[in-house]
Amino acid sequence: MVSTYCNRFYSSKPELAARRIEAIGYQVGHQLSERYTMERPRFSDHLEAIKFICKDFWSELFKKQIDNLKTNHRGTFVLQDNRFRWLTRMSVEPTSGNTDASQADSSTSAADNKALPATSMHLYFPCGIIRGALTNLGIPCAVSADMSNLPACSFVIRIKA
């Protein structure tokens, strides 16, 4: 889906593709949160809702829980997943059988340049899912993703006051 949007529909405008993918994620999160919170008592505060996202929601989606949750108690939460399922199959180091060092270097950097945006594209969808789920639970927020060391990635949630 991500590649279809990036390469076919919006090949010239990556920002537009990202927005579109995020919007699809938003809708998915919105609907899933309705379904998965059916059996639960209501959440009393933000932290409880975020904990729900980390534990139950994440294990429904990715069959594992979020590994680390950090917060500054002022509306910013960092959710860290050490082995994000959709990134485990991403190749970080492109294999190169070329002996020529300079050529290998250039091809590596070129592949890196290509791979990084492609990987970040794949994170817009989960960002949208988190944003949709939290918005549906009554917490408007902004979500961004960070992938400094693959396949670990972290999602930063900033709650709008």
Next chain:
Amino acid sequence: MIVCVAVVGHQNNPLYLQSFTDADDALKLHHIVHCSLDVIDERVNNPKKTGPTLNEAFLGLLYPSENYKAYGYLTNTKVKFIFVTTDLDVKDADVRNFFKRFHSAYVDAVSNPFHVPGKKITSKTFAERALSIFLFPFLGVGMVEPEVLNSYHETLNWKKPWCPFV
């Protein structure tokens, strides 16, 4: 007998409102639903500190009047379900069960990709499920006469008669 069910969104916008009476007392029922919204707000904003009912979705009896009883249910996503009944001795467990079934019908309806969040639910399937829950509110207790059923088909403007057990 259940006379009215309502689904109200998180900004108190009506998402689905259906009354099941032939008489023209729809306005009165809508008024009751409207009043119970205030009661729900009150319950949620000053919760009683007693017992395990804290933060439960089922809100219990909201608004007893001479002829009607209104029950409420508030989901995690701040969507309210209200139903008004003329039965004056209803068991809490039955009402819970009713709301649970209604909630799953609602979840299925909003999971439709063509449903716009915050807009009225126009799904025919949802209307049918609401009707079937209304006809058999407490899991099959009490059958309904075919004439009664047919009159509802007319009010709901369905071309093809639909009945689970005929």
